[in-house]
Each structure stands twice: as structure tokens, then as C-alpha cells.
Amino acid sequence: MSPIAKIIRQARAIPVIVIDAIEDALPLAQALRTGGLSSMEITLRTAAGLEAIKRLRGAVDGLSVGVGTVLSADDLKRAHAAGADFAVSPGFSEDLVKLALDLGLPYLPGAATPGEVMRGRALGLDAFKFFPAATLGGPATLKAWGDVFPDNHFCPTGGVSPDNARDYLALAHVAAVGSSMPAPRKMVQEKKWEEIKALSHQFVASTQA
Numbered sequence: 321m322s323p324i325a326k327i328i329r330q331a332r333a334i335p336v337i338v339i340d341a342i343e344d345a346l347p348l349a350q351a352l353r354t355g356g357l358s359s360m361e362i363t364l365r366t367a368a369g370l371e372a373i374k375r376l377r378g379a380v381d382g383l384s385v386g387v388g389t390v391l392s393a394d395d396l397k398r399a400h401a402a403g404a405d406f407a408v409s410p411g412f413s414e415d416l417v418k419l420a421l422d423l424g425l426p427y428l429p430g431a432a433t434p435g436e437v438m439r440g441r442a443l444g445l446d447a448f449k450f451f452p453a454a455t456l457g458g459p460a461t462l463k464a465w466g467d468v469f470p471d472n473h474f475c476p477t478g479g480v481s482p483d484n485a486r487d488y489l490a491l492a493h494v495a496a497v498g499s500s501m502p503a504p505r506k507m508v509q510e511k512k513w514e515e516i517k518a519l520s521h522q523f524v525a526s527t528q529a
């Protein structure tokens with residue numbers, strides 16, 4: 321199993337974070353961790369994302385900090401330099417896969433079709449983000465993928481909630497689920513750390529058997 325497959329299998333529940341204010345990084349990370357989460361994916365959708373990754377490097381015990389919305393080689397290089405533990409893209413790019421391998425950065429590209437999974441496998445990958453999961457057919461699509469890619473590890477993201485997380489995780493090749501549910505952007509902006517802690521608990525509970 322590759323390092324990224326191990327990371328997502330261990331995490332099981334991955335919160336996808338959009339952060340606007342850098343001073344929110346630490347209290348947010350602490351709320352997620354206290355809520356039982358062991359990883360977070362900080363997207364590069366905002367300027368504060370990269371700085372948040374830098375600040376959180378090794379800052380919260382037991383919390384691995386990944387980077388999300390990696391769209392370019394530059395994104396990947398900057399995230400690596402910032403100390404990201406892993407990187408995630410919404411889609412598939414051979415160039416990014418090769419760069420991540422060169423950098424030695426555990427990398428989870430998105431896959432929306434079996435063809436993309438096959439291209440990733442050809443480069444030695446064994447783990448993929450299935451995005452956007454709900455609109456691509458949800459657990460039913462991943463069940464069909466499991467018949468042909470039983471040795472791969474998937475992280476469905478997009479429309480995942482405590483109501484359907486178990487439907488995904490019941491599939492052996494689903495290693496983890498990703499969701500913005502534990503820390504909605506507005507709630508982070510309003511610094512509602514107690515609510516985020518409670519939602520994190522709820523998200524974690526929904527991923528347990």
C-alpha cells in the first residue's frame with residue numbers, strides 16, 4: 321500500500337477546509353482534532369491556505385495537514401515547501417502525478433472515470449479521490465469500480481455527509497470520505513469552534529462501523 325493510501329485509510333474522515341483568515345488556522349485545527357479528526361485538507365482556494373499549512377506544520381499533535389485544490393505544478397511545489405503532509409487534486413493530471421512522485425509528496429489525484437484510474441495505475445498509483453462523488457453516481461458508481469479496481473483505495477468527496485458516509489465506507493475499497501461538513505466556511509469565518517468540534521464528532525461517528 322502506498323503512503324497516500326495508508327494516510328487516507330488511517331484518517332477515514334477527512335475534513336475539507338476553506339480558510340479566509342490566517343489567525344483562524346490554529347483554533348480551527350485544534351477544534352477538528354478535539355472533535356476526533358486526525359487529518360485536514362486545507363484547500364488553496366484562498367490566499368490564506370498556504371500560510372495556514374506553514375503555521376500548522378507539527379502544531380497539533382496527531383493531526384496530519386494536507387493541501388487541497390492543487391491545480392498546478394506551482395501549487396504542488398509551494399505546498400511541499402510549506403510542509404504539507406499530503407496533497408489532493410480535484411482532477412487527474414499525469415504531470416502532477418509525476419511531480420509528486422519526484423518530490424516524494426504523498427498525492428491523491430481526483431478520478432471521475434475508470435480511464436483516469438487506469439492512467440493513474442499505469443504510473444504506479446493505488447489511491448484516488450472520487451470527485452464530485454454524489455453527482456458521479458455516489459456509492460453505486462464506486463461499487464461498480466470496486467469490481468474492476470478492488471486493489472485501489474478511494475476517497476469519495478463532494479456531497480458526502482453523516483447521512484451517507486457509511487454507504488461509501490461499507491465498500492472495502494473506500495478508504496476514507498472527504499467532506500466540508502465539519503467546518504463550513506461561514507462557521508470558520510464566525511469562529512464557531514465549539515460547533516465545529518461538535519460537527520467533527522458527528523462526522524467521525526458517522527464513519528465508524
Ligand SMILES: O=C(O)C(=O)C[C@H](O)[C@H](O)COP(=O)(O)O
Nearest residue numbers: 336388389410477478479499500
Ligand atoms: O477543493 C477541492 O479540491 C475539492 O475537490 C472540492 C471539495 O473537496 C469539495 O468541495 C467538498 O465537497 P462538499 O463536502 O460537498 O462541500
